[in-house]
Amino acid sequence: WLDSLSVPLRAYARANDRRPHATQVASAVVIYFAGDLGAHERAADEADEAGEGEGGARWWYSPRRALRAAAVGAVAAVPAYRWFLWLGGGALDVFPAGRAAGRAANLAAKVLVNQAVFTPVFNCYFFGMQGALAGDGPAEVLDRLRRTVPASWANSWKVWPAVTAVSFAFVPPQLRSVFAGVIAVGWQTYLSLLNQRAALAEK
Template identity: 45%
Template sequence: MIATSRAWALRAGPGRTNPILPCSRTPQLLHEVRCGTTKTSKRWNASHPPPVGQKPPVSATTIPGPSWLWLEPIYEPFRAYGRVQRRRPYMTQFISSLVIYLVGDFVAQSIGPPAVTEDEEEDEKGWLQAWATERDWARTGRALLIGGAAAVPGYKWFLWLSNSFNYSSKTLSLVTKVTVSQLLFTPLFNTYFFAAQSLLTGMSIPDTIERVKKTVPVSWVNSCKVWPAITAFSFAFIPIEYRSIFGGVIAIGWQTYLSLLNQRAAAEEERGHSLEEAKSHPARRREEDRATGEEKCAA
């Protein structure tokens, strides 16, 4: 007759090499085998390796699918920017601001009338030389100086704004942030931009004040059509390390608009000065004629 423990080993099935256990636990093991609650029956034999899942084919990483792996080359530059932004935020903001103002100034000069000299033929130049000749590099230098000086203060402002006005209601927090930014930051920044443009071109303080009066109200009204929605979307959905690059893409178009508005105001001021000079010429001629007549009478 087969021993009870040996009979249990045969019931466990072929391929099992379970040792013969003491007879004191035989009734308990028989009960576990009948009820299907034994733990040893769920173990794998050490001689047989556990099942291993199959790896996906290599082509799965290159074919568009639900995981959007084909967008990885687009995501990687933004991830790299986020890593650099977390390590060196001030330097990243400074360089980003220079790039934004440079591109904005180039776009504004491309839209506006080019400064082409009349004594040179465009056919004799290459496209790069013609492009470089048409650029007003002094204007570009002013834009880079203004943008670089405002990079870190602007970053600190939005960093403070993101950490402030955080109420229990997300809607109230978002509305407060957008309102504070639109009422404080936008008019101050536009005043700084137009005043710096005027002063760097050599204008006097009274003329600079007149430039600010003409441009800041118009720019603030137009900013209310664009920036509240962009600011709300940025605070609601964009992580803090990517907000600057998100706003920077929009700011390229905004800086183009501010540059065009500044040039338009400068052109109007030049026309006003030319009209004043034209009106003053007849009076000067009459005074000169009167002075020459008096000299003749005295002679």
């Protein structure tokens, strides 16, 4: 089964080599769409548990919201891809890489910079764009950021430092987006669910 798994991975790597930006945009659309669908299913389960699911029109699946999620992912795909290419380069390798301690320190620097810079900026973009595309005004967008960004950034420490470390330590550069994409489906489900809760709280 490993051979059968390697076939699509090699095909993806070749596509990414030929047209990296187009490949990243297409991948992001799939990931964000799947994340929105997962968030809808989770929200429906929560509504059922709370006794609100039966006839609960507010939990009805929204293709418009799914398209918004896909658009948010498409716009972010190339900047995120370029960021991780830069992060995976040698710009932050300030310690000697010939020793294990130096490699570990360089890896820790990449993880910390990613968490301190990319994650909060991306989360502000994600929730802000979701609100703006839904027709929210500036005050409503700021309120949504206040409701979502601190919690999402705090929870990101439970997931992304380990993912980033494993990716840079063990995954070939051309397959890092695939590896992160698998995790990102679950993470986008969480972000989309958090966004849906914030949108309901605004009403």
